[in-house]
Amino acid sequence: MTRSSGDGGMSPGGRVGARDGGMRPEGPGGGGGLPIDGALEGPSTPTADQLAQAEATGKLPLILGATWRPGHWDPTLRAMPILAAFARSGWEQVPLPPPDNAPKALAQDVAALLDLIYLREDRMDELVAQSGEPARYWAQLFSMTPQSHPATWTLMSAAMAAAHMVCMHWKAVYNRPRPPQVYPALMPPIPVPPHPSYPSGHALHAHLIGLTLAEACPAMAPACRALAERLTVNRHIAGVHYPSDSLASERLVRGVEGKGPSIWGRLRPVLQSEIWRGEPTPLAAASAEWGGTSAGPAPKPRG
Numbered sequence: 661m662t663r664s665s666g667d668g669g670m671s672p673g674g675r676v677g678a679r680d681g682g683m684r685p686e687g688p689g690g691g692g693g694l695p696i697d698g699a700l701e702g703p704s705t706p707t708a709d710q711l712a713q714a715e716a717t718g719k720l721p722l723i724l725g726a727t728w729r730p731g732h733w734d735p736t737l738r739a740m741p742i743l744a745a746f747a748r749s750g751w752e753q754v755p756l757p758p759p760d761n762a763p764k765a766l767a768q769d770v771a772a773l774l775d776l777i778y779l780r781e782d783r784m785d786e787l788v789a790q791s792g793e794p795a796r797y798w799a800q801l802f803s804m805t806p807q808s809h810p811a812t813w814t815l816m817s818a819a820m821a822a823a824h825m826v827c828m829h830w831k832a833v834y835n836r837p838r839p840p841q842v843y844p845a846l847m848p849p850i851p852v853p854p855h856p857s858y859p860s861g862h863a864l865h866a867h868l869i870g871l872t873l874a875e876a877c878p879a880m881a882p883a884c885r886a887l888a889e890r891l892t893v894n895r896h897i898a899g900v901h902y903p904s905d906s907l908a909s910e911r912l913v914r915g916v917e918g919k920g921p922s923i924w925g926r927l928r929p930v931l932q933s934e935i936w937r938g939e940p941t942p943l944a945a946a947s948a949e950w951g952g953t954s955a956g957p958a959p960k961p962r963g
Contacts, residue, residue, distance in 0.1 A: 730939065735806045739817035741935050742942055746822045749926040752829065756912050759836050759858040759904060769902035770843045776897045780849055787898045790891060791850045794865050795820065798873060801887055802880065811945035812876055815931065818942065819872040822927055823865040826912070831856040839899055846899035853900065860901045863909035864923075866891040871913065871924050872931065876946035879955040 706714070730738070760766075780787065790797065798816055799805065806813045836858035840846045853861070870884035892910075895901040915922035931943040940948070 730936070730945075731810055733810070733814075735810050735813035736817045738810075738814045739821055742814070742818035742930060743821040743825070745930045745933065745935060746818070746927055747825070749930055751822070751826060751923055751926045754912060754921045754923055754926065756830050756833075756859065756908060758834055759902075759908065761836065765904070766842055766902075769904055770839060770846070772903050773839055773843075773846060773896055773899050776893075777846075777899070779897045783894060783897055784849065786890075786894055787850055790862070790894055791853075791898075794862070794869070794891065797887065797891065798869055801883060802873065802877070809946075809949045811942070812873070812949050815872055815876055815942055815946040816869055818931070819869045819927065820865060822923070823861070823868045823913075826923055827859060827861040827864045827909075828855065830859055830912075831861075834858050836905070839902055848899040850898050850900065857901060858905050859909040859912060860892065860895060860905040861909075862895045862901070863888075863892040863906040864913060867910050867913040868923060868927065872927070875928065875931070875943060877950040877953055879950075879953050882955075 795816060799813075802809070802812065804812055835856045838852050838857045840848055840852060855861075866888035870888040874881035874884040892906045895906065896903055913923045915925065928943075932941050935942055939945070
């Protein structure tokens with residue numbers, strides 16, 4: 661396969677050619693090898709020095725018994741087999757009632773958003789930052805990185821991927837217009853996401869990730885709930901989600917008043933099952949990273 665240089669595409673074999681920036685796969689022993697583009701460029705006959713180098717290199721022994729260890733994985737990609745197992749869990753059987761798009765209900769939702777506009781100035785930095793990918797907020801809450809807590813990061817990534825799938829499924833079913841489409845005077849200070857409003861993706865992600873991480877580290881459960889609620893209400897302040905969008909997401913994840921079928925009820929058994937043969941379950945592996953962690957007394961700030 662030949663390409664003109666600088667086209668920005670992916671080369672065959674999963675790496676970008678040297679003329680496209682020289683990116684190479686990372687991992688144990690990664691970063692070497694020939695670029696795909698231009699691999700056959702150069703003299704058609706190797707020189708004596710090149711033949712000598714090839715002969716010397718060819719005398720090195722094979723390394724037998726090498727294994728790809730869990731720590732070698734990118735945790736985000738290691739989460740994909742968990743997502744595959746979740747996809748077989750019957751998650752689509754968890755019902756989600758349609759949104760109430762009657763004028764009276766919409767007017768109540770919009771009125772609630774208008775009541776929050778005064779908070780935009782104080783929370784503007786949050787609104788802008790949280791319009792993107794949510795992982796870094798949970799990472800900050802737990803003071804973790806993919807390197808410091810790879811199993812927990814894998815767990816978080818699995819919850820995030822499951823939330824993506826569930827959310828986009830229902831958004832496509834109901835196709836609800838966004839609040840500024842219904843009431844343009846809301847004027848969100850951030851870009852309106854390029855997908856329908858119901859249910860709220862941020863709320864669904866927040867509650868599912870929060871429950872998942874709290875299961876691995878119970879001492880952090882109150883903090884997880886607080887962050888989930890903060891992420892959710894910030895979408896209302898920004899004017900990009902109705903409160904009813906977020907309530908639907910919370911009920912979808914947790915069940916109605918914590919009862920009945922729920923997405924968490926489908927994901928939790930998957931996290932407790934063997935995903936990688938001969939290895940701890942995803943939840944057990946993540947929990948082990950928080951051994952010895954417990955909740956202490958709450959501080960009492962002087963007010």
